Amino acid sequence: MSELTPKQARFVREYLIDLNPTQAAIRTGHSEKGADTAGPRLLEDPEIIGAIDAAKIGTM
DSSP, rough: OOOOOOHHHHHHHHHHHSSSSHHHHHHOOOOHHHHHHHHHTTTOOOOHHHHHHHHHHOOO
16 A cells, blocks of 8 residues: 555645544545535545544544
């Protein structure tokens, strides 16, 4: 597994706040206009999925 970029890592942290990919994308710096596609697209990335899963396991 390769490392996440800083922006991807921030998306993971922001996504875990409310599990809303669109809002996480906005808070990560994506435009509001494009966030509704950027957030869900980021959730399709295997590296991001792995980081989210690892974070969820670590908090349980």
